Amino acid sequence: MRARGVGGAEWQLALPLALAYAAFFLVPLLLLIVVSAFDNETLTTVRFAQWRKFYNDPFYWKVIVDTLKLGFYTVMATTVIGYPLALVYLGARPRWQRLILFVVILPLLTSVVVRTFAWIVILGREGVINQAVLGLGLSPAPLRLLQTEYGLVIALTQIEMPLLLLPLLSVMSRLDPNLKDASAALGASRWRTLFRVTLPLSLPGLLAGCMLVFASSTTAFISQFTIGGNRLVYLPLLIWQQSLVVYNWPLASVAALTLLVSVSLGVLGIAAIGRRAQAHAA
Amino acid sequence: MTHRSITRRRFLGGAAALCGVATMPGRAHARGSVTAAMYPGTWEDAYRAHVAPALKKAHDIELEMTPLFAVDQIAKAQASRGAPPFDAFVLDPGPRVTAIERGLFEKFDPKRLGNLARLPSGSTDDWGVTVAAQVVGIAYNPKKLPRPKAWTDLLKDPWVSRLGMTGFQTTYGTVSIIEIAKQYGGSETNVEPFFVEIRKVLPKVAAIGAPASMPSLFQQGQCDITYTNTQTVATLAGRGVDVEFVKPESGAVAFFTTMHIAKGSQAVDNVYKYFDTVVSAPVQGALMQPPNNMVPVNREVKLAAGLPMASLDEMSKFVRHDWSKINPLRASWIERFNKEVSK
Numbered sequence: 001m002r003a004r005g006v007g008g009a010e011w012q013l014a015l016p017l018a019l020a021y022a023a024f025f026l027v028p029l030l031l032l033i034v035v036s037a038f039d040n041e042t043l044t045t046v047r048f049a050q051w052r053k054f055y056n057d058p059f060y061w062k063v064i065v066d067t068l069k070l071g072f073y074t075v076m077a078t079t080v081i082g083y084p085l086a087l088v089y090l091g092a093r094p095r096w097q098r099l100i101l102f103v104v105i106l107p108l109l110t111s112v113v114v115r116t117f118a119w120i121v122i123l124g125r126e127g128v129i130n131q132a133v134l135g136l137g138l139s140p141a142p143l144r145l146l147q148t149e150y151g152l153v154i155a156l157t158q159i160e161m162p163l164l165l166l167p168l169l170s171v172m173s174r175l176d177p178n179l180k181d182a183s184a185a186l187g188a189s190r191w192r193t194l195f196r197v198t199l200p201l202s203l204p205g206l207l208a209g210c211m212l213v214f215a216s217s218t219t220a221f222i223s224q225f226t227i228g229g230n231r232l233v234y235l236p237l238l239i240w241q242q243s244l245v246v247y248n249w250p251l252a253s254v255a256a257l258t259l260l261v262s263v264s265l266g267v268l269g270i271a272a273i274g275r276r277a278q279a280h281a282a
Numbered sequence: 283m284t285h286r287s288i289t290r291r292r293f294l295g296g297a298a299a300l301c302g303v304a305t306m307p308g309r310a311h312a313r314g315s316v317t318a319a320m321y322p323g324t325w326e327d328a329y330r331a332h333v334a335p336a337l338k339k340a341h342d343i344e345l346e347m348t349p350l351f352a353v354d355q356i357a358k359a360q361a362s363r364g365a366p367p368f369d370a371f372v373l374d375p376g377p378r379v380t381a382i383e384r385g386l387f388e389k390f391d392p393k394r395l396g397n398l399a400r401l402p403s404g405s406t407d408d409w410g411v412t413v414a415a416q417v418v419g420i421a422y423n424p425k426k427l428p429r430p431k432a433w434t435d436l437l438k439d440p441w442v443s444r445l446g447m448t449g450f451q452t453t454y455g456t457v458s459i460i461e462i463a464k465q466y467g468g469s470e471t472n473v474e475p476f477f478v479e480i481r482k483v484l485p486k487v488a489a490i491g492a493p494a495s496m497p498s499l500f501q502q503g504q505c506d507i508t509y510t511n512t513q514t515v516a517t518l519a520g521r522g523v524d525v526e527f528v529k530p531e532s533g534a535v536a537f538f539t540t541m542h543i544a545k546g547s548q549a550v551d552n553v554y555k556y557f558d559t560v561v562s563a564p565v566q567g568a569l570m571q572p573p574n575n576m577v578p579v580n581r582e583v584k585l586a587a588g589l590p591m592a593s594l595d596e597m598s599k600f601v602r603h604d605w606s607k608i609n610p611l612r613a614s615w616i617e618r619f620n621k622e623v624s625k
Contacts, residue, residue: 059620059621059624062622086592117418117495117498118500118501120495120499120504121502124499124502124503125488125502125504126503126504146489146499147489147490147491170342173464174471221490225492225495226491226492226494226495229489229490229491229492229495230447230448230449230490230492230619230620230623230624231490231623231624232624233620233624237620238620241451241616241620242613244351244353244354245353245450245612245616246612246613246616247353247357247380248613270308
């Protein structure tokens with residue numbers, strides 16, 4: 001497959017996408033790099049002043065770390081909640097599998113703006129969660145959920161969940177059910193089967209899902225800004241402020257490139273952890 | 283069409299034709315049309331409903347709108363110097379000053395407006411015409427809080443623990459923070475006293491939100507007092523939210539949304555007719571009605587009950603700001619706000 005795909009005649013199939021990438025991703029990326037080198041809004045002098053400003057300021061380092069932390073927490077939360085559902089899917093009959101798949105895809109059918117604003121209603125001071133908490137007497141005052149990292153991770157977990165589950169379920173559905181039976185027949189406990197058979201085999205799907213969730217949650221400007229407000233500052237907010245409010249395109253470019261590089265490193269980190277885990281399992 | 287009739291050649295031919303149509307430049311300015319940049323959302327809806335039909339009826343001119351926020355209008359106009367993608371700008375005071383500095387407007391001749399005599403003095407200048415006013419003050423929920431009197435009340439109990447804030451990203455947020463700073467000894471160019479005071483009460487502040495989410499936060503009871511404009515208050519009240527507008531003791535703030543001719547526009551005559559239609563009494567009256575809730579600029583319009591003034595001339599007593607002084611400082615204020623309020 002590979003030899004034919006790369007060396008044979010079929011590489012042209014990739015041409016439309018490659019051209020689109022070159023025109024709409026690579027060229028703008030180069031422009032971004034060029035713009036970031038300028039010192040001022042009017043793009044006259046080139047001395048990398050905005051790079052120095054950004055990286056000499058501890059506040060911006062904190063913003064980078066907070067952005068990556070948000071991605072990390074969201075990946076953890078989606079994995080802890082999503083993986084058990086994937087196991088249910090694995091054991092379900094085909095009819096139920098279809099239903100689970102439909103429910104998983106369902107959130108994708110509504111706009112992210114709608115989902116985000118719905119979370120304001122749920123997490124708010126007079127929202128569903130706080131009414132339940134107050135009604136059950138669990139807390140004397142409403143909990144502060146909106147505009148906290150905690151609340152944002154809750155919302156992002158729901159918003160990003162399909163991105164984790166879709167690749168995971170597609171890998172799960174291709175697992176041979178006989179392997180589980182074989183493992184049990186050879187005397188392995190359910191937990192041992194989970195950790196030595198199912199988990200390693202589903203790892204590629206889980207990793208793909210984690211990478212998608214990480215990349216998507218760290219760059220989810222609408223959700224971050226709407227639910228996090230101005231108390232939580234992440235890189236996408238900085239990019240928006242600098243490019244569209246104060247027209248400082250060089251600083252916006254620096255923030256954008258920083259986001260691109262740091263998210264890519266995060267994704268590569270997840271891939272590296274995955275490779276190590278796979279090698280370990282094998 | 284049967285399946286057989288779609289040959290590859292025919293399909294490709296059709297597709298090529300479609301691509302050709304799609305890439306054809308937008309309709310050049312045929313006689314009788316004007317392309318106006320327009321704020322997306324409320325403005326676009328209101329202008330489609332009221333301005334477009336009036337312009338068609340009075341002058342037989344088609345109004346084509348390009349939905350763009352102020353900053354995007356400037357970015358686009360700057361990127362296409364000399365051949366603007368639209369004929370008319372609609373801008374708030376900050377971006378207006380930026381656009382003048384960058385030479386994006388044609389000179390404007392107020393005498394070409396038939397309605398000039400009906401506009402309050404100062405409504406026009408060499409660059410454009412005022413098409414709507416915004417009045418900014420305090421909005422609060424009278425069922426949850428006592429009535430605030432001054433800007434300083436926002437940072438005091440019981441109001442501060444129910445306060446919803448936005449930063450310097452919006453015009454109304456910027457002027458409100460300037461007014462708070464002034465009460466503590468600051469000025470149009472010095473908001474430092476605001477930062478000193480806000481630091482003392484920051485943990486109590488109920489919400490520091492994205493401007494677009496503030497109406498939702500208020501409606502959901504996340505905050506019960508905020509600074510905002512009369513338009514937002516009227517819109518919330520129209521949805522059944524308990525909200526009242528308060529003119530602070532030191533005066534409400536007024537600023538104006540203006541329209542301008544894009545440099546290089548090929549439809550200048552039509553643009554004047556468009557502006558004249560926008561500021562005409564029937565159109566201004568319609569734009570004032572719910573759900574648009576805009577503050578009119580034509581003296582012949584009878585003001586709605588919810589507005590904090592009896593006549594447009596009273597607005598000359600409202601607090602105004604000089605955006606040519608604010609613009610250069612705004613970037614550093616935004617940066618400072620981020621650093622002060624982030625956890």
